[in-house]
Amino acid sequence: MKKTKWIILTIIIACQLIVVLDASIMVTAIPQIGRALQMSATSLTWVQNAYILPFGGFLLLGARAGDLLGRRRMLLIGIGLFSLASMLAGLSPTAEFLLVTRAFQGFSAALATPAALALLSASFVEAKERAKAIAMYSAVSAGGGSVGLLLGGFFTDFISWRVGMFINVPIGIALLFMVHRFIQQTGTRAGRFDLGGAIVSVFGMSALVYGFVQAADRGWGKPETWISFAAGIVLLAAFVLIESRAAEPIIPLRLFANRQRSGAYLGRFLMVGGNFSLFFFIPQFLQNVLGFSSLEAGLAFLPFTVAQFGMMYLIPGLVQRYGNRKVLMAGLLLAIIGTLWMSRIVTVQAQFFPQMFILLTIMGIGAGMVFQPLTVLGLTDVDPQDNGAASGLINVAHQSGSSLGLAVLISVFHVAVHTDQPSKMQFAHGVSNAILGSVLFITAALVATLLCFLPARQAFRTSALPEK
Template structure:
């Protein structure tokens, strides 16, 4: 029995790691990809955004597909499509083909990822086993991106950035072989797909991100920029209207009835928006200012990655002693401090100690937040909404990263335009972008404090009322006393 559970967890974590790795494995290779396929720094953001926009935008539809067609079936279909798409990305000979196949990877990830968390929830009932499984899952989600930086840099220096895509092929084939043996199919719900909801959410998010990236190139007064941003806002408003009327929505709005769960989604969106963007800007600084190679730039994240994985062992004790809210707040505060410290970089700094120690602090903070965010996002959810809730957790993660990068690339471009074309100018632009990341993390903290504290105060007030009412209740039962 335990062996079967271990294999289920291994399959889920291996699949999730493969998907998370591909959101960052190309980051340290971006300068090389730009030179090979003739892409500017701003346009290089689409190598990331083509993947994570399709990923985040279709996650909710992927979750619904798992509910209707069976989560194991969608898990297998997603892995198969992801394997084929990875091979096509590795074969890309033009920027257009690269971006299309990266988007196809994102579509595959969107139909696979909701099933991973839903299968984990079903396979591990609430208790110590689920807590341990969530801890490992959260560590993979949180630190997998930085592992991808190291692996991508190593493969780029030694062989080619393309190999980072090709290694998904044997892994995907192996997963397809063992999935039917260990994973049981889940119960299917009757219904239909909410295509209007899926279309409006994808078009809305894509339009917003395109608008911000376009602004970096053409400016905020550009007609296409303004039109894209306006379309994004209109489509997202339409998405909410569609979901409020749909009989079987991909995003049941009842999931937002819990203040803490809503705060967990929004807080995660903002935190990842700041945290993920660092994986784009720091390698640019390391390679173009400090002269690091791709592999060295990836290794530079080891302090962050090592500490973050190390927090995996401390999290159960910390959560048991202090609770999710206090651990979450402490983690965000620590991450803000580390990011603000790192924003002081310039062309004159050295990796050690000027970047080494801030990365450790950031790793501690990030290691503290993802497990509470994940747990709060699915706690108390009814079984019928398990797929939608897990989809929202991952959608917040992916769309947050895409939106954060799109917004902060405009900060980078604004400062690089007004700086001289030198290492000092590039360093100044990266510094401003990292400070923008700290602002995202601060907004995440504000959301958690504003939305959680009233609930905590109500609970304390209820507890005090119960204590005060106890003597009165005893007197009413025994008036003679």
């Protein structure tokens, strides 16, 4: 791989890393944020979802903007706004200000991320180079969350949770310089923005997430809970209608015509729905039940992180020998086994070593085997004019799965706990139930991929894109 390509790949991976980190870097700081800004346990979930929802909801608009205005330009705009939003979030004097700036961060990330992935697809066209680049990108996308836990814990214990936001500023400035220096200007073309579709999709997903949070906070029988669910369903149905009629939709529905692509999007949505929630619940269990500090809770995820990143180097060989399909299925099975076992040992008597250590390693290996095949399959047979939309849709599935999965499993947790001030035993019971819910999400991902991929007659090859 040429030196310039390595630099471009470094820029893309660094950009992806900071936006993925910010989905989890606040998790180990949640107890401190709650005390500093006087936020309740339920409202603290919005520290995550305020970032994830606009990130996922505006990704397709960001992808469209990259197609029309130029991907290099949108990458520069996205990184610049993300750096500004991060600085403001770090300065937050109130809970409301923090949530608004987190949403601003998410919107900015939605502009940068699809541009970065589309630039990767355009820069690496040779099969082996693209496979290697996608493997590295997928490892960062999947493993960045656990790195965020570690960094967030370190900053929280030794400096302040606010540093987790401030650190994005110098990184963003460095990335702006490197993008300007090493990435050439990309083409633009005439077209229209599907702003209505983007806004309806964001409000639809937000209404569903809000419904689950309301159910956890006030109960399933409250009218506002079901009104929120109904609004979410109606808005998402309206979104599909808008996309089917729009001259230039942010999601061309033809992307779902390929069964493998559809399975990859659905499988990613469900896998992340179960997997991301572990980053929220397990650190809370380690701190609130086992007495870990914020840093110790972040360090506890090192087995997961090391295993997941380690798979980055093994995946190309495994795919070459066994094919994407078998590697994907094996990874999902390992993730299910590790997560199910974890749900059984999360008690007040739990010991981190060796049980949780071993299981986090197994879960990390499983996750590390899943995301590269899903990324590859999500870009299968995409027409050049749809590269941006397909890249955005991969990330939409990732972020939407994160937000909805977390909202669902927080509701499961609160139903099991029945109180705002749970004892250690009650807290452990709630976390155990939530992790069991993660198992159901990942199992559903396995079923979805089986249904979409097993009937296919072709074998997946070592190339970055499966053959027809």
